[in-house]
Amino acid sequence: MLESGFIFGTVGTPQSTPKKPGGSVGTLQFLSSLGLHALELGWVRAVRVSEETCARIKSAAKEANIRLSIHAPYYSNLNASEEEWPKSLKRLMDAAHYGHLAGATDIIFHPGSYFGQQAKTILKVAIPRLQGCVDKLRTAGNPVTLRPETMGKRALLGSLEDTLEMSREIEGVEPCIDFAHMHARQGDGSLNSFDEWMVVLASYQKALGNGSLKHMHCHLSGIDYGPKGERKHLLLADSDLDLLGLLRALAKSGCAGRILCESPKDMDNDALYIKANWHSIMLGEM
Numbered sequence: 001m002l003e004s005g006f007i008f009g010t011v012g013t014p015q016s017t018p019k020k021p022g023g024s025v026g027t028l029q030f031l032s033s034l035g036l037h038a039l040e041l042g043w044v045r046a047v048r049v050s051e052e053t054c055a056r057i058k059s060a061a062k063e064a065n066i067r068l069s070i071h072a073p074y075y076s077n078l079n080a081s082e083e084e085w086p087k088s089l090k091r092l093m094d095a096a097h098y099g100h101l102a103g104a105t106d107i108i109f110h111p112g113s114y115f116g117q118q119a120k121t122i123l124k125v126a127i128p129r130l131q132g133c134v135d136k137l138r139t140a141g142n143p144v145t146l147r148p149e150t151m152g153k154r155a156l157l158g159s160l161e162d163t164l165e166m167s168r169e170i171e172g173v174e175p176c177i178d179f180a181h182m183h184a185r186q187g188d189g190s191l192n193s194f195d196e197w198m199v200v201l202a203s204y205q206k207a208l209g210n211g212s213l214k215h216m217h218c219h220l221s222g223i224d225y226g227p228k229g230e231r232k233h234l235l236l237a238d239s240d241l242d243l244l245g246l247l248r249a250l251a252k253s254g255c256a257g258r259i260l261c262e263s264p265k266d267m268d269n270d271a272l273y274i275k276a277n278w279h280s281i282m283l284g285e286m
Contacts, residue, residue, distance in 0.1 A: 009038030152230025
């Protein structure tokens with residue numbers, strides 16, 4: 001399925017998905033009919049799914065030839081207080097446990113908040129906690145990759161440097177690169193050109209080694225931002241994101257993996273638009 005480097009899909013269910021059969025199974029069938037072969041299920045409020053439902057999702061994904069990932073609940077926080085950490089830990093571990101049962105290979109999560117502290121101070125807490133999560137999963141025979149997401153606000157743990165440091169230190173952890181978040185994070189319109197993305201991708205490869213760019217997991221959409229960073233996601237056509245510059249940088253760097261669109265409303269159409277532009281670039285038409 002990794003023809004020309006990437007497979008494409010959506011984060012969650014597009015609004016245009018038919019109501020029947022509905023649910024995750026219906027989403028998988030709909031995406032497959034469009035020629036999209038990746039889905040990130042959004043278990044972002046809580047993990048409320050049975051083992052039986054997971055089995056149905058896994059079977060449907062296999063039949064539809066779609067690769068699955070899970071977005072864990074938003075309220076996981078590697079920098080939570082000692083009192084709150086057990087709750088954050090359970091949210092992440094539940095997503096990983098049931099995600100694995102559903103056939104997902106990657107678990108995406110928001111790393112947390114700085115709470116006014118320096119990143120280097122927080123990482124001294126976050127990295128051992130995340131290592132503990134991986135250790136528990138491997139003891140349970142669970143091979144999923146945990147992916148801290150790059151975040152769109154500077155107040156949040158989740159800069160590129162943060163996610164690379166966590167990934168460098170822990171085997172079984174790799175970034176989820178949200179290009180829109182990275183563009184929005186500084187609030188000044190930066191990270192929006194071929195040259196800037198080439199620097200980012202070079203940093204990624206330097207931190208995580210040769211071959212690391214071949215199994216990326218990426219989010220992509222338009223985005224609205226202000227001085228403090230992200231405000232909300234947008235359709236690509238409604239944003240200033242230089243999609244072609246980004247895709248050319250990914251192609252030039254030999255990147256591969258999954259690109260999942262999380263534009264609002266018409267995410268399936270934006271995903272197909274991204275896919276079409278990628279293939280045009282790979283064919284030398286752009």
